[in-house]
Amino acid sequence: MTTQRQARDGVDVPELAVRDVTVRFAGIKALDRVSFTVAPGAIHAIIGPNGAGKSTCFNVLSGVYRATEGSVQFGDQELTGLRPHQIAGLGVARAFQNIALSAVQSVEENLMLGRHHLTKTGFLAGGLQLPQARREDRRHRARAREIAEFLDLTDKLDIPVGVLSYGDQKRVEVARALCTEPRLLLLDEPVAGMNADETRRMAVLIIEIRAALGITVVLVEHDMGLVMGIADRVTVLDFGRLIADGTPAQVQADAEVIRAYLGEAAEVPTEPGATPSGPAPAPAPSRAASPGATPLPALPPAASHPEKPS
């Protein structure tokens, strides 16, 4: 039996347990017996130098890669061996590092693509615009707009994604993932390429998503200020191996983590109370919404959506 948490809309948010996962590509072990657990409702970061295996880990969690060995359990459900759409159907959504949106379609249509698997109306009824299909479409559009408002995208709903700024496109990517009504949200480098303001805004947003929906957020990120500022727990990979797993303070003070980031020549402080020269160069965003940030509108859980994955 695994730990569960009740999300705001009464949907169970289970624990994610990665056990002894190994992924081999010709000649290399991209992941080598990696084990960690993600508590329900946590903001959990996976960090590590380039090539450490972070994206491979996300690819295993979302079913893009199949683990050579080991298991991934989401509550009582074994994910290894499932196809990406089956994993998505269990409430696991991924926002991609390289934006995976349709550039020529509007923000609203991109968000509606996120709701596609929740649509019950068949192709024929939809095509014929039968009343039942129109009602369902209205309901999904209303929810997509609610999510857009939460991400401050309301005034961009009719704009083709391709003409938006990079920061806006990244928010649309997160909004599309939220439109699937996930219980576990995987964010692959959500602030890569963003400026400081956009990064702060995204940090506040991630905190607000968890607060509003009660879902689990796992993020892969190189921005240590963001990670150390918002993560409850951090898993550190290096050359496919897990080298540390703990609170932000614990991993920042971990000698092996410091070595992995700074190289063998790194001076590891041994004096009690000494400040490690760990990977925390950027200013950390506040755990609470930062005072200057625009407050986000409330995002109600999708209580009125009986088609959510159960």
Ligand SMILES: Nc1ncnc2c1ncn2[C@@H]1O[C@H](COP(=O)(O)OP(=O)(O)OP(=O)(O)O)[C@@H](O)[C@H]1O
């Ligand atoms: N499809 C693949 N075929 C062969 N090797 C791969 C494949 N995907 C990843 N690798 C290798 O696995 C290792 C881990 O790669 P991965 O992309 O998971 O690293 P990462 O931690 O995401 O790095 P970065 O921070 O640069 O994105 C690397 O050596 C990479 O070259």
Ligand SMILES: [Mg+2]
């Ligand atoms: Mg990567």
